[in-house]
Amino acid sequence: MDFQLSDDQRALRSGMRDLLGAVFDRDRLRAALERDGALDRSLWRELGAAGFFALRLPEEAGGVGLGLPEAVLLFEEAGRALLPGPLVATHLAAGLVKGAAEGEAVVTAVAGDLPVAHLAEADAVLVAGAEPLTGEPLAGEALRAFVAAARPVRSMDPLTPLHRAPAVSVRTRADAERAPAVSVRTPADAERAPAATERTPAHAGRFRFEAALLTAAEQLGSAARTTEVAVQHAGDREQFGSPLGAFQAVKHLCADMLARTEPARAAVYAAAVTGDPVEIAAAKLLADEAAVRNARDCLQIHGGMGFTWEADVHLHLKRAWLRAASWLTGAGAEELLAADLGAAGRLPRSSAAPGRPVPEAGGGG
Numbered sequence: 001m002d003f004q005l006s007d008d009q010r011a012l013r014s015g016m017r018d019l020l021g022a023v024f025d026r027d028r029l030r031a032a033l034e035r036d037g038a039l040d041r042s043l044w045r046e047l048g049a050a051g052f053f054a055l056r057l058p059e060e061a062g063g064v065g066l067g068l069p070e071a072v073l074l075f076e077e078a079g080r081a082l083l084p085g086p087l088v089a090t091h092l093a094a095g096l097v098k099g100a101a102e103g104e105a106v107v108t109a110v111a112g113d114l115p116v117a118h119l120a121e122a123d124a125v126l127v128a129g130a131e132p133l134t135g136e137p138l139a140g141e142a143l144r145a146f147v148a149a150a151r152p153v154r155s156m157d158p159l160t161p162l163h164r165a166p167a168v169s170v171r172t173r174a175d176a177e178r179a180p181a182v183s184v185r186t187p188a189d190a191e192r193a194p195a196a197t198e199r200t201p202a203h204a205g206r207f208r209f210e211a212a213l214l215t216a217a218e219q220l221g222s223a224a225r226t227t228e229v230a231v232q233h234a235g236d237r238e239q240f241g242s243p244l245g246a247f248q249a250v251k252h253l254c255a256d257m258l259a260r261t262e263p264a265r266a267a268v269y270a271a272a273v274t275g276d277p278v279e280i281a282a283a284k285l286l287a288d289e290a291a292v293r294n295a296r297d298c299l300q301i302h303g304g305m306g307f308t309w310e311a312d313v314h315l316h317l318k319r320a321w322l323r324a325a326s327w328l329t330g331a332g333a334e335e336l337l338a339a340d341l342g343a344a345g346r347l348p349r350s351s352a353a354p355g356r357p358v359p360e361a362g363g364g365g
Contacts, residue, residue: 003269005073012066013073019050020081029312032084037159039085039106039121048103052078052087053094057101063094068210069272072217076268079221079291082315084159086118088214088327089126092207097124097137107137111208111327115153115162122147128208157318205277212328213271213280216287219323220261220268222316223290226298227257229313234301253297260290278340281333288330291320 005013023046032040047053055071057063071091078087089109090100099105109126110116116125125138125146138146150163234250235243267283295317299306306313324330 003273009070009073012070013077016050016052016074016077017080019046020077020083024081024083026312029082029315033158037084037118037155037157037161039118041106044085044090044106045103047087048101053091053103054101055091055094057095061095062101068213068275069269071214072268072272075214075217076221076224079218080225082159082222082312082319086122087218088211091214092211093124093126093137096126097139099123109211110165111211114326115155116150116165117160117162119147119150119163119165120152120161126207128211155322157315157322159315159319160322208327209275209277209280212284212326213268215323215327216264216268216271216280216284219284219287219291219320220264222320222323223257223261223264223287223294226291226294226313226316227254227261230254230257230294230298230301233298250301253301257290257294257297260286260294264290278336281328281336284328285330285333285337288320288324292317292324295320 023043028040028043032038051064052074054063055066055074056068057065059065075087075091086106086108090103090105090107092109093105093107094101097105097107100107105123106118106121107124107126108116108118108122109128111128119125122143123139125143127138146165147163149166153162153164155162231254234254237243239247264283264286267279267286271279271283295313299313299317302311302313305311308314328336
């Protein structure tokens with residue numbers, strides 16, 4: 001099986017990079033900082049017109065009809081550009097919330113007790129609970145009451161305002177049966193990742209796992225960008241008459257950044273093809289580590305100027321910290337991976353040394 005990107009996928013990624021370079025350059029990034037992270041509705045509509053939110057909607061529903069692997073490529077570019085806003089929630093709300101696919105509506109999401117991003121500007125709120133996402137999003141009077149009961153909390157990312165939201169009751173299974181959900185799953189997704197397999201039954205957390213994967217893709221884009229910025233700075237900056245990159249310690253930092261980014265890329269791309277929750281958990285772990293540690297190393301290579309307000313490096317670090325706590329945390333991903341290892345049973349006999357007992361493939365039952 002060939003896992004290289006197709007020509008169409010490369011063109012899609014390149015087109016999104018060109019679009020973001022035109023509509024969200026550094027000047028607009030800095031303008032967003034001056035607005036304290038308030039969303040630019042015109043930018044949101046431009047993303048909608050480009051098909052960013054409707055990418056996985058069927059063509060007959062007004063979408064592009066592509067799948068999760070293509071969505072991952074777009075979200076990787078969004079992470080690279082530090083594009084602000086509840087991109088993941090609005091993308092997943094396409095076909096469920098009126099105007100989300102076109103970028104006319106801003107949709108955020110509440111998941112457990114995590115703070116809610118961009119709540120004050122949201123036109124609707126998705127509720128991700130223990131059941132599948134089948135209930136009506138919060139909108140209208142329900143949304144206004146929800147926002148009124150929420151309180152703002154300090155965000156580590158100046159581009160992502162946060163609110164601590166009140167508890168939201170999740171719809172029951174009987175409610176879901178009375179009002180079935182609208183699926184945003186496309187035929188392309190179904191071919192790559194069936195809705196139910198032995199390992200992944202029709203689980204209640206599909207919405208949250210897809211959100212985690214798209215967030216991991218954003219982390220991957222950030223990790224790749226900070227690697228490029230660090231290498232460029234190490235080549236341009238001179239110290240003691242030599243480029244900064246000539247020093248072995250700096251070379252090792254840059255090499256380590258690349259060595260974290262590429263395994264994360266492979267894991268994210270593979271999880272997008274399979275849709276397996278365990279593989280998504282592994283991809284989120286690797287992407288979170290790459291984004292956070294690469295931003296820290298990039299800041300280290302920049303020296304004292306790295307954490308100044310004028311540099312963009314600290315913005316990547318703060319966003320990476322915030323994303324790492326979103327949808328699927330490191331602890332949650334580790335628990336999922338450990339449970340999967342525990343359920344794997346014994347290793348195949350052929351993998352053990354001759355004459356030796358086969359070891360258990362995990363510590364838990």
